[in-house]
Each structure stands twice: as C-alpha cells, then as structure tokens.
Amino acid sequence: MPKKSGSSIRLAHHPCVYSFAAVVGSKEADGPMGKYFTHTEQDPMLGQKNWEQAETRLQQMALQDALHNGCLQQDELDCIIAGDLVNQCTSSTFAARRTAVPFLGVYGACSTMAEALLIAGMLTDAGFTRYAAAVTSSHFSTAERQFRFPLSYGGQRTPTSQWTCTASGAVVVSSQGNLPRIVGGCIGRIVDLGVTDATNMGAAMAPAAADTIFRYLRDTHTKPEDYDAIVTGDLGNIGSPLLYELLGKQGIRIRDVHHDCGAMMFNEHSQDTHAGGSGCGCSASILAGYFLPQLRDGRLHRMLFAATGALLSAMSSQQGESIPGICHLVELTA
C-alpha cells in the first residue's frame, strides 16, 4: 500500500503516462512552443456557434487525439477527470456528455491539470482505474468575457496581466505501459498572502507554488538539482521571480532548473501578451506538447510539474476579497 511521506504522496506502482495530446489556437501556435503541439486550430470558434462551445470542442479534440495516440477506444477509459475556468466547469462537462465514460469534475483554476493528473495517478496506482484521462482547457474569449470585460469593449490590459491561452491538454494515465511514469505528488494547500490585484495573478500564485515545492522537496529529501526540470504553470514573468525570492528565503535555489509554462507560451515582445500565458489549458498543453515527449524520448529523466491556480471569481474580486492561490505537484520520471 502506498504510504504518505510527510504531506507528500508516493505512488508505489508508478502508473504510466500512456498517451497524451495538446491542441491550441493560432496565437499559441505562433509562439515559441508552436511546433510542439499535437494540433493547431486556426478558427478561434472551432466551427461552433459561441466561445463556450468552441472551448468544449477544443477539449473533445485533445481527448480524442490522446486516445488516438494511445490506440485506445473511448470506452476503454474508466474515468475522465476534467475541469476548466468557465462557470460550473461546463466546457468539461459538455465535452464529456456524449462519452458515456464515468466523470469526476475538478476545479483548481489554472492548477487543474496537476490536480486531475495527481488524482488520475492515485486512482490508477490504487487499482480503481486502469485507464484514467486528465483533461483541462481554457479559451481566451470565454475567460476574457467572464472574468474581465466584454471582448468588444477593447479594454487596456495592465503590464502584469496574463493572456488566457486557447488550449487544451489531455493525458491518459494507465497501470500498463512503459514511460513516462508518475512516482509521486503533493496536494496543494490554499495560500493567500493578501494580493487583491486581479490583473497580477502571478503574484497571487507564487506563494502557493513556493509552499508546495518546498513541502515536496522536504518530504522527499531531494534538492532542485536532483531534477532535470521543475516546471510551474502559470506564474509568468512577474510570478517567477517572486517564486525564486520566496524559495530563496528557505535556502532553495530552483532558477537553474525552473521553467514556467506561462512564460514559455508566448513571445512577450512580439505577441503583446504582457506577463505571459495562463488558463487551465496553458500548463496542460505545454506539459502534453513539450515536456511529456521529452520524458518519453529520454531527453528529460526526472521532473516536477507544479501547476498553479488563482482561486478568485469575478464576484470575489468585486467584493474586495484577496486572491487565494493553490499549487498541485506531480513528479514524473522517464
């Protein structure tokens, strides 16, 4: 039976990342990571009638591509674990409603892929599922009009703001298969240091990332240099230095192995995306498009995937609430 080690989790049977896929929009495809994604959609509406249906379609495509990459049929899945940013997570539930696959809805804002992947890993490790899919999505236009302004308003964006990615990632976890493997993880705690600026979510999330990474390194008696990559998503260009500062106070220096999915997604100089990418699909698509292939091909051997989420709503900000952050972590090995 797997045992707890401090507040971190070890998976005794090392479930396998069986297959995966990343689908993104055209702006994401134009960025520095563009060539790595499984599939690019040029039409931001994906042929649908509204933005919410477009995001639903994006998530369906990511799961279909992941199943196809693993030569799996949909009915071989024991569970879909999915979430997104849209109110009541309808992108995920509507994407799954024609599948007839058991479904667990999860919500961790932009940390959702790490939460879903960790739950998929635990359920598969314990034998409750043979094939479990972790799926998340975001769409610039669904997020922009829900959290910020009507798209046609053309509001000015602050320098600290991040750009919600039009992207979806799907990862199928299985008890069978070879590489990469999920060996452990850490369920995030909610950390709120009182940041109230909803246009600076990197600052709101960095303390949660520091808390989770610190706890995992402590519980596993490892150091940053034991990993080829410690990947956060999505602290962006503002949140990442704050993470270095917070961990630095604990005597931990991760800068040499750190990558942030939000900072990787766009060219900040040419793409007008300010502090970087964000959204449930950002870290999910970079994990599935860029990092998992590197683990599969042996170019990376050991990495931490620590996705971060800002747990605000449009209403909570209007009510003057500060922004709680959370960061879930998954350790992957080749």
Place this chain on the structure above:
Amino acid sequence: MPKKSGSSIRLAHHPCVYSFAAVVGSKEADGPMGKYFTHTEQDPMLGQKNWEQAETRLQQMALQDALHNGCLQQDELDCIIAGDLVNQCTSSTFAARRTAVPFLGVYGACSTMAEALLIAGMLTDAGFTRYAAAVTSSHFSTAERQFRFPLSYGGQRTPTSQWTCTASGAVVVSSQGNLPRIVGGCIGRIVDLGVTDATNMGAAMAPAAADTIFRYLRDTHTKPEDYDAIVTGDLGNIGSPLLYELLGKQGIRIRDVHHDCGAMMFNEHSQDTHAGGSGCGCSASILAGYFLPQLRDGRLHRMLFAATGALLSAMSSQQGESIPGICHLVELTA
C-alpha cells in the same frame, strides 16, 4: 489491491466515516428534518457582509463541527475535498484558505457530496490519506442571484422548481474507527436526455440517477431489497417518480426503499418550496444529519447514497443548451 467490478468500485479496506456534521439555515430547520441537524443558523447572513461570505462561513462551521464531533484537530486532516455551486467554487476555497490543509476542489453540482465522499473513500482506502474531509455547501441567496434572478426582483417560481437549501455537510473519512463504513461506490456518467427547462432539474437529473443506480446494482449483483435505504439527492417530487419509471423499464423497483433528500427537506404544502430542496448542501446535510447517525446507531444497516447534479450554468441555459445530469454513488454499511 481494490479491484474494479464492472464500472463500480469496491473499497477493500472499508474506510470509516469517522465524524460528521450538518449546519443549516432557519427555513431548513423549520422543515420536517429540522431536529436532526447538528446546528442551525437563524441569521441568513451568518454575521457576514454578503451572501457568498455567509456560505463560506456555513461551510467552515460544518467542518469545525465535524472535527469537534470526532475530537480531531484541523491539522490532523490530510486533505479537504470540497465543492459548491458558486462560480469558481469560491465558497469552498475561501472556507479552506485559512486551514493550511491540502485541498482538492471538486465540482459535481448538487452531486458534489457523493463525488467528494467517494474520492475521500478511495484515497483513504488506498492509504494516501488517513483523515480526509468531504465538505459541500449551498446557500439559497448565492444560488438564486447567480442562477436565476436578483433576490429583490421577486420572480414567480414555477411548480417544478426546487429551493436551493442554505446548508452545509462535512464528513471525515478515516482508515481508523468503527462505524459506518464505505464499502463501494460508482463514479457517475454524464447523461443528457435533452431536457432544457432549467426550472425542472429533477427531470434533468433523474436519467443520471437511474444510470448510476442500475450500474451499481448490476455490478454488485444486488437488488433494491438488499438495502435498507437507497437515497437520492435531489430529485425532488418531480424527479423521483421519473426515476421509478426509468428503473422500472429495467425491471428494477426501488420505491419501497427510496428516499430523496430534496423531497425530505421541506414541507411542500406549508413551506412554498414547490418540487423540493436542492443544492450541494441539501443531500450533504441530510446525509450527515439524518442518515449517518442512523447507520452509526444501527437503525440502518446498508444504504446507497446517490447524489445527483444538474451540470448547467446560467450561460449554458441562455445559449439554449440542454442540461446534462450526473449521479455519483457511495455504499455505506453499519
């Protein structure tokens, strides 16, 4: 290691329902179940500045009461698994933000307690958690203004509509303890038969309840009469007969052992609640307030808790979408 049985789940180590609590508002306390709840709050604002903060407070109180009933300290919890109906689940995340307990956010609309309890059961059964809390809440006023109309508008409610309960339930699952025990469960599939009437959610959810209950009975080779109670939440007075009809077509008659939390919560004749109660807190509070004590005291021996959710948003209804339903199930024994 626990094994899958069809699409249902058996928990090999029978984790224990260690402690629990239910906190409700004054209207719920005035209903036929009033005397069973742990705690009643007369002030619908719970001393807070807005309805969302009031719901957050309700959830904090339910967890505190459950911990107190189990003589547990908060820091003994390995995980809180929580969700609610408010956009981005802020009632749950804000309730947990001062706890420093690892947190998994889940979303299953009014089925959330069954989803959270099933995940808590699986993680504890597998040894990932020693104490895991499943917590959900709803508040009439947060739901009404988010999903329907401003409270001051005074809109007329249709005969099929349900009344969102001001209620929260918390259940702590542990590998240690005596009774009651979680022995199995079934992760719900999303079922959408095309119901588009957002004021008739019982009809939208009944097909999902029928699907999950049918699958669990089939997979476990059991019949309704093998259980002292098959409890749904919240089909209400419209959805319950539809469930009988759908299961009847499969040759399954559950009427003699069936109870519905939505139908139990209010007196439909004197409380003007129309088709019954609803909300993440409805089935959670009746489970924790009424059914779990009966299992603990040996008055019930074996029951199914099958909470249902309508996976709509205000926007999805406005966009003409039908309402997907889901039903997660947990089997409990004394």
